[in-house]
Amino acid sequence: MNTQASSCSSNLEIMEIGGLSPKTNCYGYIEGYKSVNSEIGLILPTYCEAANIRKLIEEIENLNLNITILVIDDSSPDGTANIVRNLQKKYGNILLFTRLGKYGLGTAITDGFKTFLSFKKPPRNIITMDADYSHNPKDIPRLLNLAEKGYDLVIGSRYLPGGKTENWSPVRIMLSKIANSLSSVIIRARIKDCTSGFRCYSTRLLKKIIRELHSQTYEIQIETVRQAVKKGSLVREIPITFANRKLGKSKLTLNEIKQFISYILKAQFEDFFSVSKRVYFNKHKPYLSYTISQDVSNFTIRSKRDEINT
Numbered sequence: 001m002n003t004q005a006s007s008c009s010s011n012l013e014i015m016e017i018g019g020l021s022p023k024t025n026c027y028g029y030i031e032g033y034k035s036v037n038s039e040i041g042l043i044l045p046t047y048c049e050a051a052n053i054r055k056l057i058e059e060i061e062n063l064n065l066n067i068t069i070l071v072i073d074d075s076s077p078d079g080t081a082n083i084v085r086n087l088q089k090k091y092g093n094i095l096l097f098t099r100l101g102k103y104g105l106g107t108a109i110t111d112g113f114k115t116f117l118s119f120k121k122p123p124r125n126i127i128t129m130d131a132d133y134s135h136n137p138k139d140i141p142r143l144l145n146l147a148e149k150g151y152d153l154v155i156g157s158r159y160l161p162g163g164k165t166e167n168w169s170p171v172r173i174m175l176s177k178i179a180n181s182l183s184s185v186i187i188r189a190r191i192k193d194c195t196s197g198f199r200c201y202s203t204r205l206l207k208k209i210i211r212e213l214h215s216q217t218y219e220i221q222i223e224t225v226r227q228a229v230k231k232g233s234l235v236r237e238i239p240i241t242f243a244n245r246k247l248g249k250s251k252l253t254l255n256e257i258k259q260f261i262s263y264i265l266k267a268q269f270e271d272f273f274s275v276s277k278r279v280y281f282n283k284h285k286p287y288l289s290y291t292i293s294q295d296v297s298n299f300t301i302r303s304k305r306d307e308i309n310t
């Protein structure tokens, strides 16, 4: 049961990031109750999802799970954050991470992972889902069910028998199929839907791969699966129905497609030259190592993400 969802209308705390006040020129800030602490973390990346976010969060709350919802909003001009702030007054288990620019889906998801991993007691499982209602909240317990059985990564798959996409244009279907075919070249595992954003990760897996995640945009979905497979993690898919968004606009642009293709090429290149890469990077170790704490469970997000995390 959700012990944190309570009607608490005051005392929302602003958590400072990297010691900077939210009013200064920093990377972002988190609002919510510092004491949130649950078995499940859920990351909702948002950019202009004002039309969808309230209904989605209320449906997730109605599942009555022991869950902390972390919205990562890139200062959406449509007021998405204010809707989340209002929901925070009703539910005590919502955190709002406002980033001060549109930094991309990939960094939103990794910032979400890092936020949860920085908790004194991180959740056991972390779910990611789109905030545009394409993913059905009722599927969350199905993902969790397999995660509880020991799977490190459970993917909601549109392309397994029983899964489907609804109301997607032929062009979107084609783009998705091409993206999945390209992904299979670098992933080399029998996964039908590598680009699905509806997933459940074990914290155990995220601790192992967090330092390998550098995606800016949609290629994060491939990067995470690739790293999970490389670490020999248990990956499983379950069929889902993906419904095309009814409200709001898609954020998938040519830039995201370019970044995706560039990641596939880079990964292919890295795998091909992995031996020489290892030798090269060992020689240049200081540039590779993280300046943040070596203990993943202990770091804080700082003001300038890329300087610190890469």
Ligand SMILES: Nc1nc2c(ncn2[C@@H]2O[C@H](COP(=O)(O)OP(=O)(O)OP(=O)(O)O)[C@@H](O)[C@H]2O)c(=O)[nH]1
Residues within 6 Å of the ligand: 044, 045, 046, 047, 048, 049, 072, 073, 074, 102, 103, 104, 105, 108, 129, 130, 131, 132, 134, 244, 245, 249, 250, 251, 252
């Ligand atoms: N924080 C953040 N969220 C983003 C960004 N880009 C996309 N998102 C969110 O990521 C999720 C997926 O984006 P969508 O635009 O729905 O992408 P898509 O599902 O491929 O495209 P659709 O056809 O519109 O469904 C949504 O919840 C978006 O609001 C971004 O730059 N920053």
Ligand SMILES: [Mg+2]
Residues within 6 Å of the ligand: 130, 132, 134, 245
């Ligand atoms: Mg979408």
